[in-house]
Amino acid sequence: MTSPVTLDRRDGPHGEVVLRRRAEHFEIIANGTFLMDTSDGRSERLLVDAALAALPEESRSGASVLVGGLGVGFSLAHAAADPRWGRIVVAEREDAIIDWHREGPLSAVSGSALADPRTVILHTDLVTHLRTSPDTYDALCLDIDNGPDWTVTEDNESLYSAEGLAACAARLNPGGVLAVWSAQPSADFEDSLRNAGFSGVRTEEVPVARGVPDVVHLGIRPR
Template identity: 90%
Template sequence: MTSPVTLDRREGPYGEVVLRRRAEHYEIIANGTFLMDTSDGRSERLLIDAALAALPEESRTGASVLVGGLGVGFSLAHAAADPRWGRIAVAEREEAIIDWHRRGPLAAISGAALADPRTVILHTDLVAHLRTTTDTYDALCLDIDNGPDWTVTEDNESLYSAEGLAACAARLNPGGILAVWSARPSADFEESLRNAGFSAVRTEEIPVARGVPDVVHLGVRPG
């Protein structure tokens, strides 16, 4: 396996974040935990597609979405490539990641999406934003951790609690979709979604070469 080359390393309010290149791919590491890379964006694209498909057909054109986590930009780029999305907001708390997209090597993935007039980047912590903003969306597509059971920082754990899911529901329009990416299925999180009042709870899987599949957990805020 090719050894990674560190391109940038920064200390921020949430700890260390690192951008590495391994052969032709880029990797983001946060506090020593691998977050994602550019080798395969299928699950990030599924996050967007599954949320849109779960909306009522009459609500899909002009729908609004909040993407939680800019990451390597696959989710944003995929949303911007679909003209049915009317408003695309992305919440990203790490200034370094935003910089890597605006002025660094990740611009190759997200440049067109960032230039799209439907797109706005919110430099903010997603958990805090959900609890303070008055904006509402047709879909929340969240990918800030390796899953509900494997968070990058302890503060993120509250997002998957009853209080955090209530905050998500409050930011969704009636019939809106909550989609949460995870590196592994979580039956406990499915139950948490149901207990929080979400309906039509289900999990879509993306097979991987080895180990358990990546998944997207989905729930509908009742109308």
């Protein structure tokens, strides 16, 4: 396996974030934990597609979506490639990641999406935004951790609590969809979604050759 080359390393209020290149692909590491890379992207695209498909058919055209966070840009780029999304808002708390997309190597993934007039980048903590913003969306596509059971920082754990899921529901329009990416299935999180009042709770998998599949957990805010 090709050894990675560190392109940038930043210390911020939430710890260290690193951008590395391994052969032709880029990797993001946060506090020593591998987050994602540009080698595949199927699960990030599923996150967006599954959320849109779960919306009522009459709500899919012109739907609004909040993507959290920016990551390597696959979810944003995929949403921007679909004309049915009417508004695409991305919440990202790390200055470095935003810089890598606007002026750095990751602009190759997200450049056209960032230039799309439907796209808005919010430099903000996702958890704080969900709890304090008055804005509502048709879909929330959340990918800020390796899953509900494996968070990047301790303060992210509150997102998957009863209080955090209530904040998600409050940011959704009636019939809106919450989609949460995870590196592995979580039956406990499915139960948490149901206990928080979400309906239609299910988990979609990304098939892999070996190992545990990436998944997207889905729940719908009742009308």
